[in-house]
Amino acid sequence: MMRFLHRVCYTFPLFLFVCPGVVSPAFGQSSRAAAERAVRQLEAASGKKVSASFSPATDVVTFLSLDPEAPLTLSLPAGTTAEDRARAFLGGFGAAFGIQAGDGIVLERSSRVDHLGMEHVRFQQAYRGVPITGAELSVHLRGSSVTAVNAKTIPDVEGLETTPEISPAEATRMAASELQRALGITDATLSEPRLELLNQGLLEGWKTETRLAWFIEATKVDLREFIWIDAEHATLLLRFSQLTDNRVRLVFDANDPGDGVYDDLPGDLARLEGEGATGDADTDAAYDFSGDTYDYFWNEHGRDSYNDAGIWMVSSVHYCPEVDPPPDSGDCPYANAYWNGTQTVFGEGLSQADDIVAHEWTHAVTEHTANLFYYMQSGALNESYSDIFGEIVDLTNGTGDDSAGVRWQAGEDIGGSASVQFPVPVRDMMDPTLYGDPGKMSDSEFDCRDHWFFDRGGVHTNSGVPNHAFALMVDGGTYNGQSVFLPIGLPTAARIQYRALSYYLTSASSFRDNYDALNQACQDLSGAPGFPLLGCVMVKRALDAVEMGAGWPCSSPIPRVEPPPLCSGEQAPSIWHYWDIETSGVTACPTDAWPTSLAWCLNSSSSVLGAHATSGEKSYWGFNFDEVSNYPVTVTTSGTLPPGARMQFNHSFGFSNSGSSYDDGGQVELLDSPTLTYFDGGPLITAGQPYGGVISASSDNPIGGESAFVGDSRGYTASQLNLSSLAGQSLKYRFRVATDTGGWDIGWFIDDVRIYTCALCLQNRTLSAGNSGVADAYRASVSIHTADGFTVGGAEDLLLSAPQVRIGNGFEAHGQMTVDNTGCIYIPPG
Numbered sequence: 156m157m158r159f160l161h162r163v164c165y166t167f168p169l170f171l172f173v174c175p176g177v178v179s180p181a182f183g184q185s186s187r188a189a190a191e192r193a194v195r196q197l198e199a200a201s202g203k204k205v206s207a208s209f210s211p212a213t214d215v216v217t218f219l220s221l222d223p224e225a226p227l228t229l230s231l232p233a234g235t236t237a238e239d240r241a242r243a244f245l246g247g248f249g250a251a252f253g254i255q256a257g258d259g260i261v262l263e264r265s266s267r268v269d270h271l272g273m274e275h276v277r278f279q280q281a282y283r284g285v286p287i288t289g290a291e292l293s294v295h296l297r298g299s300s301v302t303a304v305n306a307k308t309i310p311d312v313e314g315l316e317t318t319p320e321i322s323p324a325e326a327t328r329m330a331a332s333e334l335q336r337a338l339g340i341t342d343a344t345l346s347e348p349r350l351e352l353l354n355q356g357l358l359e360g361w362k363t364e365t366r367l368a369w370f371i372e373a374t375k376v377d378l379r380e381f382i383w384i385d386a387e388h389a390t391l392l393l394r395f396s397q398l399t400d401n402r403v404r405l406v407f408d409a410n411d412p413g414d415g416v417y418d419d420l421p422g423d424l425a426r427l428e429g430e431g432a433t434g435d436a437d438t439d440a441a442y443d444f445s446g447d448t449y450d451y452f453w454n455e456h457g458r459d460s461y462n463d464a465g466i467w468m469v470s471s472v473h474y475c476p477e478v479d480p481p482p483d484s485g486d487c488p489y490a491n492a493y494w495n496g497t498q499t500v501f502g503e504g505l506s507q508a509d510d511i512v513a514h515e516w517t518h519a520v521t522e523h524t525a526n527l528f529y530y531m532q533s534g535a536l537n538e539s540y541s542d543i544f545g546e547i548v549d550l551t552n553g554t555g556d557d558s559a560g561v562r563w564q565a566g567e568d569i570g571g572s573a574s575v576q577f578p579v580p581v582r583d584m585m586d587p588t589l590y591g592d593p594g595k596m597s598d599s600e601f602d603c604r605d606h607w608f609f610d611r612g613g614v615h616t617n618s619g620v621p622n623h624a625f626a627l628m629v630d631g632g633t634y635n636g637q638s639v640f641l642p643i644g645l646p647t648a649a650r651i652q653y654r655a656l657s658y659y660l661t662s663a664s665s666f667r668d669n670y671d672a673l674n675q676a677c678q679d680l681s682g683a684p685g686f687p688l689l690g691c692v693m694v695k696r697a698l699d700a701v702e703m704g705a706g707w708p709c710s711s712p713i714p715r716v717e718p719p720p721l722c723s724g725e726q727a728p729s730i731w732h733y734w735d736i737e738t739s740g741v742t743a744c745p746t747d748a749w750p751t752s753l754a755w756c757l758n759s760s761s762s763v764l765g766a767h768a769t770s771g772e773k774s775y776w777g778f779n780f781d782e783v784s785n786y787p788v789t790v791t792t793s794g795t796l797p798p799g800a801r802m803q804f805n806h807s808f809g810f811s812n813s814g815s816s817y818d819d820g821g822q823v824e825l826l827d828s829p830t831l832t833y834f835d836g837g838p839l840i841t842a843g844q845p846y847g848g849v850i851s852a853s854s855d856n857p858i859g860g861e862s863a864f865v866g867d868s869r870g871y872t873a874s875q876l877n878l879s880s881l882a883g884q885s886l887k888y889r890f891r892v893a894t895d896t897g898g899w900d901i902g903w904f905i906d907d908v909r910i911y912t913c914a915l916c917l918q919n920r921t922l923s924a925g926n927s928g929v930a931d932a933y934r935a936s937v938s939i940h941t942a943d944g945f946t947v948g949g950a951e952d953l954l955l956s957a958p959q960v961r962i963g964n965g966f967e968a969h970g971q972m973t974v975d976n977t978g979c980i981y982i983p984p985g
Contacts, residue, residue: 186253186310187214193251194219201225207251208671210307211706212356212363215253218659218671219304223678226300237265241276241294244301252292253310254280260292266658270457271679273297275658282312287352288370288383289528289663295675303675307663309354309365316367319386321765323348326369326384328747332763333382333391334373336749343373343380353383353392355869357663359531359612360707363869368392376420377476379495381528388871389765390807391901395530395611399494399518399537406441409500410473410487421471421498437472437506444512445470445499447552451513451544452520455646456653461519468516469498472506494518508568509554514545525660532665532707534614539621540656546584547649563626584622585630592619595635596666596702603709604813620701621669625652627697637700643690651676651694670704718873719842721803722913731800732792732886732910737771741788750778755788755892758904767904769805769871774906777892779810779819781899785857787824789889790908796886797912800878802836803843804908807871808864809901811894817848818897819856820863823874826887833889837862842875844868856895863893864903871904878910886910 190209194216198205203225208218221227229235229243242260249255260278268274273295280290292306326348334340348369356363368383379398384391409422425438432439445468452458459465475487489502492515499515506512518541521527527537542565550557555568564580583589593600593616601620602613610616627634628651631642651673659672677691687693698704721728736757744756745763758774760766768774775788810819823836837846844864852860878886890905 185214189250190215190253190310193248197221197227197248197251201227208667212354212359212361213253213308213310215306215308215310216251216304217306217665217668218675219251219306220671220675220678221302223302226297226302228300231299235299237274237276237296238262240296240299240301241278244294244304245292252304252306252308253312254292254308259312261286263291269658271297271683273302273679277661280308280312282315282352283317285317285350285352285367287312287354287357287365288368289357289533289661290352290354291661291663293658293661295658302679303659305659305661305668305672305675307357307661307668309352309357312352312365315352315365316387317350317352319350319367319369321369321384321386321389323369325389325765326386327371329384329389329391329764330369330371330373330382332747332749333394334380337394338378338380340373340375340378343375343378346372346374348384350386351383355393358393358528358533360665366392366870372397374496377493377495377500388767389760390767390904391764395528395534397496397529399515399529399541405467405469406438406445407469407471408435408438408473409471410475420474420495420500421469422474425472435472437501437504440509441470441472441499441501441506441512443554444506444509444548444552445516447509447548447554448513448516448544451548451551455649458520461516462523470506470512471498471500474500474502494522496522504569508566509552510542510545510549510565510567511569512545513548514541514565517541517544520544521656524657525664526662527660527664528662529611529614531612531614532617533663534611535617536621536660536664536666536669538614538618539625540652542582542584542618542622543625543652544649547645550645562630582619582622584619585626585632587619587623592616592622594619594623594701596620596705596708601708603815620666620703624673624697624701624703627700628694631693634700635702637696639693639696639700641687641689641693643687643693647680647687647690648694650680654679665707666703667706670698673698716844716868716872718805718871719803719875721801721875721909721911726913728909728911729914730909730911731794731797732908734790734908735771736768736773736775736906736908739773739775741775744776750776753780753784753786755786755890767807769906771906774904775890777821777890777903777905779892779900779902780894781811782894782896783855783857785891785893787889787891788905789887792886792888792910794885795883796878796881796910798879798882799912800882800910801913802876802878802888802908802910803873805871805873805906806844806864806904807868808903809867810863810865810903811898811900812866813897815848816851817863817865818851818854819892819894819900820848820850820858820865821903822846822858822861822863822891822893823876824889824891825876825878825881827881828884828886833887835861836876836888839876839878839880840874841877844872844874850893854895854897856893858891858893859895867900871906 194205194207203222206220207216210217229240231240231243245254254260259280259282261281263277263279266275275293275295277291277293280287287309290308292308294301295303327345330345334343348371351368351370352365353368354363354365367386369386371382373380381395381397383393406426407421407423408425409420426433426442449460460468475489492501492505492511494515521537521540527533529537561567563583563585565582567580569579582592587594588600591600602616604613625648627639628643628648629645631639654676655672659675674695677694680686681691739757741755741757744750744758746761748763750756755775755777758767758776760772766772808821812818824833825836826833846862846864848865849862850856850859892903
């Protein structure tokens with residue numbers, strides 16, 4: 156990787172000459188403050204305001220656009236490559252994106268000079284050679300001038316763990332087990348595990364921690380699953396399908412030939428480029444409409460097939476997925492179409508709709524441009540761009556009914572038996588609410604479910620918002636207080652969309668990123684011949700009408716709560732009860748499958764998810780089943796609870812939910828000794844992770860309507876309870892998982908339960924003869940020194956593996972002992 160000098164010079168209009176130092180935040184300075192400082196320096200240097208959008212998940216810039224009249228011109232030798240020019244800019248202003256001096260970025264691709272005279276350099280962010288999932292940055296240049304930068308990056312990566320605790324083989328085993336448990340699939344091909352740093356908030360739009368993960372892609376003819384396994388704690392972090400549920404053309408017939416044997420895709424070759432019609436409606440339509448799609452992208456955008464390198468376009472029609480055991484009819488008729496990474500596949504009748512064929516091929520174009528993840532906001536954009544270009548082909552190929560009544564409908568030409576499998580059309584881009592999709596961000600139809608299980612976060616629903624914006628750009632209209640009174644027409648709107656997709660979006664782009672991308676793409680094109688008057692004003696009005704720049708309208712999931720200290724100030728815990736989960740009579744968790752018994756199980760290194768513990772090698776796991784269940788794990792303590800007692804336990808959970816509607820959850824319960832009844836301990840939580848919501852009363856969950864731990868803790872946290880009201884009682888406590896039939900999730904993990912009181916911590920304490928008869932325990936994290944022949948006439952034990960000395964009652968000191976502490980724990984005997 157090429158490194159640059161610490162000072163790079165820039166020239167600006169009006170002969171201003173500037174050489175700023177490398178922008179780097181002071182120790183402890185927030186990422187937001189450092190990013191804002193870099194933007195201000197850029198504004199001061201250019202003399203013009205810089206437009207900058209900030210990520211709510213990372214607090215750094217996601218889109219930066221310079222005024223066209225004040226471009227940032229790099230003073231570098233002639234012939235400097237586009238990559239070197241981009242790195243030079245980041246060397247001065249990388250802090251805006253949380254990147255220092257261009258370190259930690261790897262070139263992904265650098266474009267040729269496009270028809271507007273611009274170059275585009277895309278980088279992948281990495282740390283210590285490990286790529287960060289979805290973290291990409293593109294610098295856009297016109298000669299030696301920087302015009303814009305779009306980014307999805309993670310700041311403050313220094314110190315992230317990059318050494319895995321589990322092996323690639325273990326990650327592969329876990330991925331295979333997840334496929335079998337969740338999808339019943341045992342014959343997928345699994346890629347070699349690849350280490351990545353995954354921050355789900357980058358994909359989901361809210362703050363989360365970054366975790367070291369093994370990434371594995373599972374594929375077969377109708378499967379393409381992306382899987383991330385926590386490389387430290389051996390748990391499933393994220394899984395979703397990247398299978399998008401649409402000139403040399405090859406069309407294959409994938410239908411069962413009638414002998415009950417189902418061949419792998421693509422099937423039997425039915426029509427090859429240049430051959431005449433076959434008479435089969437699905438085959439000929441797939442051939443013709445694939446050609447229409449190729450011709451559109453070539454004629455309008457100069458793109459040679461979906462990879463821009465002339466690759467053959469392979470389609471299969473009459474597809475029916477194999478079932479086990481496969482009857483002669485298979486799973487027919489198959490009501491779906493998809494792009495699987497190498498070809499398009501169509502169920503019966505679906506290839507007869509030109510917009511569906513073009514939709515699936517646009518997924519292929521997207522994979523070779525922005526490469527949008529098929530999940531959450533990026534997934535909705537992935538769907539929308541396919542809807543948009545699918546409809547463009549539909550409206551420009553001279554085929555079918557394009558009259559005003561059906562102009563913005565999707566799938567209206569589906570033929571054959573497929574037309575009775577689901578209502579057609581499937582969408583209306585000018586009025587998405589007609590078919591249950593939102594027309595703007597604040598519509599009630601907007602899907603806030605944040606789990607991949609629910610359409611991967613609403614990818615087919617929330618796409619209605621950018622779809623509607625495009626239709627307004629093309630045809631105009633008044634909506635939501637915005638008047639698009641000068642529509643820009645289909646060709647211009649299409650060029651803006653294509654440019655945004657090709658250059659200004661990255662794999663984890665959000666709706667706000669799309670807002671910035673489309674405005675910038677419009678600005679790039681605004682000087683082209685024939686560009687409509689006020690075109691970019693109308694584009695912005697269309698985007699504002701659907702509220703695309705307003706930010707994700709869904710409430711964020713429960714944020715990760717850092718574990719609280721056991722005691723505050725100079726106090727330290729006196730442990731009364733400690734359950735480390737290392738010994739138990741509870742049934743061990745399965746080693747090669749997910750739990751099936753409605754009971755807690757003991758996790759260990761040999762379990763399906765590994766130990767997933769905060770200490771030692773074991774934890775308790777209560778799985779979140781997709782059936783009605785209500786099961787606790789109970790623990791009995793000995794003795795009576797001392798005054799002022801607290802309880803703190805470590806836990807990690809993921810319970811099924813649909814946005815802020817919670818189906819499943821967990822509760823901590825305590826026994827009231829006088830009445831011998833358990834009561835909910837949630838109201839006693841005073842620190843750490845509280846209950847996060849109420850279980851839906853409309854579900855069939857046994858604790859519907861009650862508060863509980865819900866949603867996702869996003870890693871291990873801790874909860875602390877005040878048990879003062881139970882002083883003097885014997886104590887039992889239990890953890891309860893309660894679920895319904897609405898869906899499943901990873902469940903609840905428990906480790907390291909402590910019940911204790913807090914007392915003053917004894918620091919830097921010297922014991923001498925004057926301490927005779929005083930029983931204490933002293934823990935030194937630095938050292939223990941003895942002098943003058945110090946001896947103990949009572950009990951003297953070295954506890955655990957720490958330098959801790961317990962002094963028994965009635966000891967006699969001869970000399971002295973000094974305990975030097977940087978932190979200590981006070982534990983009275985007994």
